[in-house]
Amino acid sequence: MLDLDNSHKESILQYLWILLGNIFPLMLGLLIFALPDIPWKGFNIFIKDGQFYIYSVTLLASATYVFWTFKVQNLDKYALYLYVSIIIAGIASLFYAFFLAGTLTNYIFIRNTSIIAFLITLYIFYKSIVMNSNKLDVHEAQKQNIQDIASQLS
Numbered sequence: 001m002l003d004l005d006n007s008h009k010e011s012i013l014q015y016l017w018i019l020l021g022n023i024f025p026l027m028l029g030l031l032i033f034a035l036p037d038i039p040w041k042g043f044n045i046f047i048k049d050g051q052f053y054i055y056s057v058t059l060l061a062s063a064t065y066v067f068w069t070f071k072v073q074n075l076d077k078y079a080l081y082l083y084v085s086i087i088i089a090g091i092a093s094l095f096y097a098f099f100l101a102g103t104l105t106n107y108i109f110i111r112n113t114s115i116i117a118f119l120i121t122l123y124i125f126y127k128s129i130v131m132n133s134n135k136l137d138v139h140e141a142q143k144q145n146i147q148d149i150a151s152q153l154s
Contacts, residue, residue, distance in 0.1 A: 011133045015126050022058055026051070048107055052114035053096035056121040060089040063121075063128035070131055078131065085124055092117045 020027070026046060033040050046052075067082035095113055098104035 008130075008133075011126075011130045014133070015129045018062070018129070019059070019122070019125070022055055026055075044107070044111070047111045047114060050096045050099040050110060050114060052118045053092040053099070056092045056114070056117040057089045057096075059121050059125040060085045060092075063125045064089065066128040066132045081124060081127060081131075085128075088117055088120060088124070092121075 029046060032038055064082060064085040067078045067085060070078040071082055092114070095104060095110070095117075099110060104110065
């Protein structure tokens with residue numbers, strides 16, 4: 001078994017709990033298809049309606065908030081995760097909007113982009129959970145940066 005400290009175990013538990021809460025409709029759909037009288041229609045039924053775009057954006061909304069609150073400088077690792085989260089959420093939202101408007105109808109494109117966005121989102125969301133469990137005093141870090149700049153100017 002993995003030897004993890006308590007904070008990392010807590011991060012993993014929080015990640016799984018939130019993830020399961022976000023994909024609960026998907027899990028219920030799979031459960032319903034497991035009933036004997038309901039014919040299985042394949043996984044494409046879960047993909048072709050663009051729901052993985054929505055899953056990505058909802059998880060990224062939480063991650064974006066965490067990265068925003070931890071951002072100290074415009075190019076620190078938190079800021080970079082913030083920018084990547086905003087870009088992926090924006091693209092996934094745009095693709096979903098095109099899908100709803102009927103201008104995006106290519107199933108293979110929808111499948112590939114929504115699954116790729118979701119997989120990247122899982123990683124980014126996990127990073128936000130881990131970062132959030134490591135309490136960083138942003139104001140103290142900003143003050144330290146100002147002091148470092150002032151000392152370099154002296």
